[in-house]
Amino acid sequence: MPKLSPLWLFDLDNTLHDASHAIFPAITTNMNAFIAQTLNKGNGPADTQTVNTARLLYLQRYGATLLGMIKHHAVRAEEFLHDTHQFDDLRSMIRAERGLARLLKRLPGRKILLTNGPQRYSREVMRHLGLHRYFAKHIAIESMHVHRQLRPKPSKLLLRKLMRQERIAPHRCILVEDTSKTLKAAKALGLRTAWVTRYLAVRSDVNANTQTSLAPKIAITTTKRPVYIDVKVKSVHHLFDNLRRLTGTSF
Numbered sequence: 001m002p003k004l005s006p007l008w009l010f011d012l013d014n015t016l017h018d019a020s021h022a023i024f025p026a027i028t029t030n031m032n033a034f035i036a037q038t039l040n041k042g043n044g045p046a047d048t049q050t051v052n053t054a055r056l057l058y059l060q061r062y063g064a065t066l067l068g069m070i071k072h073h074a075v076r077a078e079e080f081l082h083d084t085h086q087f088d089d090l091r092s093m094i095r096a097e098r099g100l101a102r103l104l105k106r107l108p109g110r111k112i113l114l115t116n117g118p119q120r121y122s123r124e125v126m127r128h129l130g131l132h133r134y135f136a137k138h139i140a141i142e143s144m145h146v147h148r149q150l151r152p153k154p155s156k157l158l159l160r161k162l163m164r165q166e167r168i169a170p171h172r173c174i175l176v177e178d179t180s181k182t183l184k185a186a187k188a189l190g191l192r193t194a195w196v197t198r199y200l201a202v203r204s205d206v207n208a209n210t211q212t213s214l215a216p217k218i219a220i221t222t223t224k225r226p227v228y229i230d231v232k233v234k235s236v237h238h239l240f241d242n243l244r245r246l247t248g249t250s251f
């Protein structure tokens with residue numbers, strides 16, 4: 001019996017909540033400190049420019065700063081993720097729209113959280129948002145290994161593996177994301193794509209500098225719908241209005 005109901009893959013940061021408000025800036029600060037220490041060549045921590053260059057280079061080249069730090073500086077993923085996701089009071093830093101639980105309940109099909117953030121952080125955010133119970137699975141960056149290699153979004157290998165594990169045809173999966181690179185990869189595999197633009201940073205430095213987001217350097221004014229986007233919504237609240245387009249007409 002084929003699975004007829006859709007499978008929703010939801011990103012977390014800047015899709016279900018406004019990470020650019022306080023969380024991403026804090027992660028960037030933590031990341032800068034971590035990179036400065038790591039690049040220390042015996043003359044004290046690396047300077048700001050060197051740190052920024054490394055962070056952005058790795059983000060652009062590998063899709064995640066973490067991957068560059070592992071590859072070029074032999075850092076341990078756990079250590080990097082732990083140190084960069086330290087917050088004084090995470091709860092007070094979270095900003096999100098109201099009514100998300102109602103929306104998730106209303107959307108037909110299973111939901112999986114698929115985030116490049118670490119498990120501990122994303123669990124905590126989901127708990128504060130009160131959304132945990134609406135997701136059948138929670139896939140954080142620690143679980144994104146394919147053939148023993150860390151393959152976070154936008155890895156096609158990761159998405160393919162997930163489809164296989166879930167035994168679902170790509171066209172029955174809907175990826176809900178703010179990051180266009182990931183949506184593009186998903187579309188290439190045949191998934192349906194919903195682009196959430198509400199939290200896209202006008203200032204590219206806010207969103208593009210963290211490993212939890214592969215956010216595009218696109219200003220709000222240029223968020224035209226690219227061909228690999230099936231539906232562009234300002235907020236996840238509008239997903240329901242686009243259900244037909246996202247799920248097809250066959251169920």
Ligand SMILES: [Mg+2]
Nearest residue numbers: 011013014178
């Ligand atoms: Mg995101």
